[in-house]
Amino acid sequence: MGDILQLVLKRLGLGAITLLVVSILIFFAVELLPGDIAQAVLGQGATPETVAALREKLGLDQPAVIRYFHWLAGALTGDFGVSLVSGERVSAAISDRFVNTLFLATYAAVIAVPVSIVLGVIVALLRNTLFDRVANVLTLTSISSPEFFLGYILILYLAVKSNYFPAIASLSADMSFGDLLHRTFLPALTLVLVVTAHMMRMTRAAIINLLASPYIEMARLKGVPPWKVIVKHALPNAWAPIINVVALNLAYLITGVVLVEVVFVYPGVGQLLVDAVAKRDFPIVQACCLIFAATFILLNLAADVGAILTNPRLRHPK
Amino acid sequence: MVPKRDVLLRISDLRIEGYSDEKWVEIVRGVDLTLHKGEVLGLIGESGAGKSTIGLAAMGFARDGCRISGGSIEFDGMELTTTPESDLRALRGSRIAYVAQSAAASFNPAHRIIDQHTEAPIQYRIQKRVEAQEDAMQLYERLRLPNPGEIGFRYPHQVSGGQLQRAMTAMAMACRPDLIIFDEPTTALDVTTQIEVLAAIRDIVDQFNTAAIYITHDLAVVAQMADTIKVLLKGEEVEEAPTEEMLDSPKEDYTKSLWAVRSFQRPQKHRPKEADAIPIVSVQGIDAAYGKTKVLDDVSFDIYPGMTVAVVGESGSGKSTTARCITGLLPPTKGQILFKGEPLPPRYQDRSKDQLRQAQMIYQMADTALNPKIRISEIIGRPAQFYGGLHGAKLKNRVDELLDLIELEPSKFYNRYPPELSGGQKQRVGIARALAADPSFIICDEVTSALDQLVAEGILKLLDRLQQEFNLAYMFITHDLATVRSIADEVVVMQRGKVVEQGPKDEMFTPPHHPYTDLLLSSVPEMDPNWLTTLLEERGTDAIGEAADV
Numbered sequence: 001m002g003d004i005l006q007l008v009l010k011r012l013g014l015g016a017i018t019l020l021v022v023s024i025l026i027f028f029a030v031e032l033l034p035g036d037i038a039q040a041v042l043g044q045g046a047t048p049e050t051v052a053a054l055r056e057k058l059g060l061d062q063p064a065v066i067r068y069f070h071w072l073a074g075a076l077t078g079d080f081g082v083s084l085v086s087g088e089r090v091s092a093a094i095s096d097r098f099v100n101t102l103f104l105a106t107y108a109a110v111i112a113v114p115v116s117i118v119l120g121v122i123v124a125l126l127r128n129t130l131f132d133r134v135a136n137v138l139t140l141t142s143i144s145s146p147e148f149f150l151g152y153i154l155i156l157y158l159a160v161k162s163n164y165f166p167a168i169a170s171l172s173a174d175m176s177f178g179d180l181l182h183r184t185f186l187p188a189l190t191l192v193l194v195v196t197a198h199m200m201r202m203t204r205a206a207i208i209n210l211l212a213s214p215y216i217e218m219a220r221l222k223g224v225p226p227w228k229v230i231v232k233h234a235l236p237n238a239w240a241p242i243i244n245v246v247a248l249n250l251a252y253l254i255t256g257v258v259l260v261e262v263v264f265v266y267p268g269v270g271q272l273l274v275d276a277v278a279k280r281d282f283p284i285v286q287a288c289c290l291i292f293a294a295t296f297i298l299l300n301l302a303a304d305v306g307a308i309l310t311n312p313r314l315r316h317p318k
Numbered sequence: 319m320v321p322k323r324d325v326l327l328r329i330s331d332l333r334i335e336g337y338s339d340e341k342w343v344e345i346v347r348g349v350d351l352t353l354h355k356g357e358v359l360g361l362i363g364e365s366g367a368g369k370s371t372i373g374l375a376a377m378g379f380a381r382d383g384c385r386i387s388g389g390s391i392e393f394d395g396m397e398l399t400t401t402p403e404s405d406l407r408a409l410r411g412s413r414i415a416y417v418a419q420s421a422a423a424s425f426n427p428a429h430r431i432i433d434q435h436t437e438a439p440i441q442y443r444i445q446k447r448v449e450a451q452e453d454a455m456q457l458y459e460r461l462r463l464p465n466p467g468e469i470g471f472r473y474p475h476q477v478s479g480g481q482l483q484r485a486m487t488a489m490a491m492a493c494r495p496d497l498i499i500f501d502e503p504t505t506a507l508d509v510t511t512q513i514e515v516l517a518a519i520r521d522i523v524d525q526f527n528t529a530a531i532y533i534t535h536d537l538a539v540v541a542q543m544a545d546t547i548k549v550l551l552k553g554e555e556v557e558e559a560p561t562e563e564m565l566d567s568p569k570e571d572y573t574k575s576l577w578a579v580r581s582f583q584r585p586q587k588h589r590p591k592e593a594d595a596i597p598i599v600s601v602q603g604i605d606a607a608y609g610k611t612k613v614l615d616d617v618s619f620d621i622y623p624g625m626t627v628a629v630v631g632e633s634g635s636g637k638s639t640t641a642r643c644i645t646g647l648l649p650p651t652k653g654q655i656l657f658k659g660e661p662l663p664p665r666y667q668d669r670s671k672d673q674l675r676q677a678q679m680i681y682q683m684a685d686t687a688l689n690p691k692i693r694i695s696e697i698i699g700r701p702a703q704f705y706g707g708l709h710g711a712k713l714k715n716r717v718d719e720l721l722d723l724i725e726l727e728p729s730k731f732y733n734r735y736p737p738e739l740s741g742g743q744k745q746r747v748g749i750a751r752a753l754a755a756d757p758s759f760i761i762c763d764e765v766t767s768a769l770d771q772l773v774a775e776g777i778l779k780l781l782d783r784l785q786q787e788f789n790l791a792y793m794f795i796t797h798d799l800a801t802v803r804s805i806a807d808e809v810v811v812m813q814r815g816k817v818v819e820q821g822p823k824d825e826m827f828t829p830p831h832h833p834y835t836d837l838l839l840s841s842v843p844e845m846d847p848n849w850l851t852t853l854l855e856e857r858g859t860d861a862i863g864e865a866a867d868v
Binding site: 225 | 381411425429473
């Protein structure tokens, strides 16, 4: 186990370095945006004096490199500065929203991951049958449709025409958990439809890839029934690619949900980010991007570790 | 001769088709076979003869892309060609079991050995898990596996190849089947390990009076195992006879040619007598390591121009690592390598183009050593261009000349791709690629071990002719002592990273030997059907652990 711990630490270190590089990119990409921040915040009518005063207050008169290190030092302690628009602390503005986003992502993942893996196993078992083809066509259709389109279709049929679920996923503090699940069901379902195809097809491909292996032939020659050949002999060796795709999709559920949040008016980070970009509220943009990057890196790290843990050669060294 | 017993398996006019190039091609063409209870039938032939396909058909099984298209397979009164798949499945593992060529690939890496062993008995409700595990341990003991009570609880990668092969035989025995198909069970093993596995298989088949179909391309092996031998060629039977009769007086020409393969022998050459003769390659006291694991320990030997030095030893003895040191892929941690008396830089990156040109390499797996997407002309042309600076018409002439040398017609092969070639032809291209650099020294790493005997012999003859023509020096890495006998001038025996003995071939093959050389030499199967029995008696308890308890 010592080896695995060492490996995880090494990956964590690499992740930290990646995050550092990403932070540089984020900071200076925002710098490259045209126009003057102080001018944009104050509007066209501001006098040169007030603009200069704001620039000084925001520290914009200092060189970019120095401001980057200030920002980085703050970010390391969880202080991303204050919003240029509302004056609220960025960390406070983001934290509630981020919890909402995490909730929606978890909701969708809890449904999508088991469903897609089970479906993947079933289509691998029934490969090249009608069921396999229908499942393929349906999941491909759902992955190829833009998510806002899927969202509106669901609203049309499940909210407007039949009234099973609310069309708008607004939240309030005094909702019960059941209410919460009910109200956020449609955005969660939209996300499930978007990510299922990818994971299911990878599960199918990873399993079918192994079916030509000698140990699968051996299992068949021992008289093991087909479903057990897949579940017991192929699946345990197929985890590594499956886990990687699951991690990528989980990352998407957190960072790629902007459109779905907008469609369902759901108060998540995605909406906050869109608003902040429109209003040139750069501290918030930078903080959101950094959080998204960290999510990606952490989930990929988890996938790497997961793939290692499912490999018996690494789990049980000689 | 086997006494008349009940017929267990009767195959008649079996026809099997394989799907290739978008059409069905017959790969087994009307084979008959009768097997009695407790009888062992040896199926022998080159690759592509249909041995494995027939073996699997005896279980009512056809690989993906194959189908049984005609004939009948009658197992204990049951016609397998018309039996539904679910009933066939009930036979497999319980009444007919299978032992695959590579146990390392055929055990599932994700499960413990004993869990794979007990899968069939539990599934068929023959035994409960605990009983099945106890039975497995007893079988492990009978098959003379070390720590029989514990070894099953390991994962396949934690156990050696020979042990895995015995564990797989134990697994086949789990439900005490009537018939076991052994599909080249010792082909992937070293000779010393092969003996243990052969002895174990023979004992256990005897003890339980199990019938077996023993598939192999090695005549000497089948002579030890089978009561009857059937020779196959391209999906058809050549002849069948009781083992002794088949060995003493084969009737068909093809069988005779198989028997004669091991006869190629080239005159042995000796080192130049002059005291100032310089070896082309001189390995001087090298150590090498992979990470912290030391794999070579003070290895020294010389190779003189125009001579063949065979480096022999079991897998893991450091043969290929020595080659990697000579080619500069793995810099030694100690010692040096002289080329024509000059020290070679340890890393190939630091060697001159001329140094690189003079030492070339031919690989074991021609399949993986040739890029499948590149034409033969380019595979051979690249080194000629890189080292010889040839272009245009000169390059084409050189490639044609090389193709002529390896006896492949230039007009036919110039524009082909490797996948269109047979195994032997691919290996010839590998040889031409090495020759294209105009080297003075070639490392041949197990170049014939993936080939059938007749094809391998062709390659050996070609290498010999090229050696005479160009005064090439060969370092011939092999674990096959028959190959050593036919082509080597000098022999270096390696064990666990050390050279245990070296000298001219005639001396090495005459006693007294180093004990390890002796073990290697005596482990090579001979055509005498009593060879294994005699050998086991001679060795008694020391070499293979415990003597057979029957």
